[in-house]
Amino acid sequence: MDTDRWPLELLTPAAMARADAASATCGVPVARLMEAAGGAVARAVMRHFRPCRTVVLVGPGNNGGDGYVAARRLQEAGWPVAVAVLSPPRGGAAVAAAARWRGPVVPLDASETARAGLVVDALLGAAPTRPLDTPVVDALRAAGGAILAVDVPSGLDGANGQALGEVVPAAVTVTFARPKPGHLLLPGRGLCGVTLLADIGLPEAAVAAGLAGDEPRTFRNAPGLWSLPSLVVEGHKYGRGHVVVAGGAMPGAARLAAAAARRAGAGLVTLAATEAFAATAFRAGEPGAIVADPPAAPLLGDQRRGVWVVGPGLAPDEPTRTLLRGAIAAGRQVVADAGALGACTGDPEALRGVAMVTPHAGEFARLFGGPGPDRLAAARDAAVRIGAVVVLKGPDTVIAAPDGRAAINHNAPPSLATAGTGDVLAGIAGGLLAQGMPPFDAACAAVWLQGAAAPPGPGTIAEDVVQGLPGALAAARNGTRRPALGKRPSLR
Structure with missing residues (x-):
C-alpha cells in the first residue's frame, strides 16, 4: 500500500x-x-x-x-x-x-x-x-x-x-x-x-x-507527525545531550543501545558498567563511547547526564530496580527496557516517573496483563497507569502517551525479528530524548527510524540497523519512506 x-x-x-x-x-x-x-x-x-x-x-x-x-x-x-x-x-x-x-x-x-x-x-x-x-x-x-x-x-x-x-x-x-x-x-x-x-x-x-x-486521537506513525532535532552551525556536543546506558550481565546489549544513541545524534554517550567485567567488554568496543567503571549510581550526581537507558543487558533483579528508581528520583529522563521491565514484573507503578517504556508483548503481559485483542486500547491504558509513553513493540508497534494520543507504526520489515533490535530501539529513543524531543515524539521517531534503517531482506542483524540509521535520519528529514540503497557507514 x-x-x-x-x-x-x-x-x-x-x-x-x-x-x-x-x-x-x-x-x-x-x-x-x-x-x-x-x-x-x-x-x-x-x-x-x-x-x-x-x-x-x-x-x-x-x-x-x-x-x-x-x-x-x-x-x-x-x-x-x-x-x-x-x-x-x-x-x-x-x-x-x-x-x-x-x-x-x-x-x-x-x-x-x-x-x-x-x-x-x-x-x-x-x-x-x-x-x-x-x-x-x-x-x-x-x-x-x-x-x-x-x-x-x-x-x-x-x-x-x-x-x-x-x-x-x-x-x-x-x-x-x-x-x-x-x-x-x-x-x-x-x-x-x-x-x-x-x-x-x-x-x-x-x-x-x-x-x-x-x-483520543490516533495517528499513523511517519515523519510529519514529529520533527527531528535540527543541526545548527553553532551547535556542539554538549548541546546535543548526554546519554547514559547502564549495562552489566549482557554487555553486548548495552553496546548496541549506546551505538544507536550515538547514531541517533546524542552528543555524548556513557556506557555505565554495573559489573567490572562489563567495563572491560565496553572498552573493547567502539572508541567513541565513554566507559565508566562500576558502580553506576554515582553518575546520577552529574546533571549533564540527563537521559538514562536502563535495561538492555541488565538482569531483571533488585539492583536493576534500585538503579532505575535512583535515576527517576534524580530527575533523569529514563527509557526503561528489558531488564528494567523484568525487575518491575507485577508492579508497573514502580515505573512511574520514567519517560517511556519499550516492552514487547511478553514483557507487557508480565507488567500490565495480556494486551488482548485491542492493542491500541491496552497501550493507552498502560500509559495512563504509569504516566509515561508506552511503546508496545511488534510488527504493528503502538506508541501511546498518557494524554491519550497514540500512533501505529507500519514500516517495520520482518527482518527486525532478530536479537538486539530492541536494544537498538531503546538507544535511538534515548539519543532523541537527549536532543530535546518530547517523549511521545521521540518514541514515535525512534520506532519509525528503526524500521527505515533495517535492511528488508534476510540476513539482517541488529548491527545492520545501527549502521542504517544515518540513511534513515536523512530519509526522515526528506520525507521519504526508506533511505536510498548504498554503502552504509561502518560501526568501526
Missing part, C-alpha cells in the same frame, strides 16, 4: 460516522459521498482487474449503498455485473442507490461467487456488530481470493484490526477520506491486501466534526 500520501490522522468507524453525518451541514450530502465512494470502487476494480464476470455483494447500510453505485458504474463501463443482496437497504441514500440499479440480482451463495472472476465485498462496513453467517463466508471463500473489499473486508473491526468471526481476506481494499486504525493494526492490515485511500470530497470541516468526539 502506498501510505506515504495518506493523511497522518486516523479515523475510527465512529468518528467517520460522525463526519458523514456532519457532511450534509457542510453542503455535501451523504448521497453525494456515496456516489463518489462507489465511483472510486469502480475505478479501483478497472485499474486492478481485467474485465470479468463480477458479483457485488451488498449489505443493508451505506457500505452496501457504495456497492450498488460501484455495480452501476461498472455496468456503464461494459463490465458484466450482478448484485447479490444480503438484506434490503436501509437509510435514504442506500435505498436511492439500490433503486438506481437496473442490472441482474443473483442469490448470495457460493455457486454464484465461484463462477465470478471478481467479487466485490460491500456487505458490512467497518463497524460490524456480529459475525457473517456461514453461508456468506462460504460465498466469499468460493471467490478464490479475487475479492475487492469496500472500506474493510466484512467482519473486520476498523477500530482495532480484529476479526469478528471469520474474515475472508481481500486482494484489494478501497477505503475513503481517512484510513482507520484497523487498516494498520494486525491482523487487519494483512486481511485488507493492497489498501487504497480514495478522496470522496468529504469536507475538512466534517472531518473535524468527526474528531470532536470523546475518542
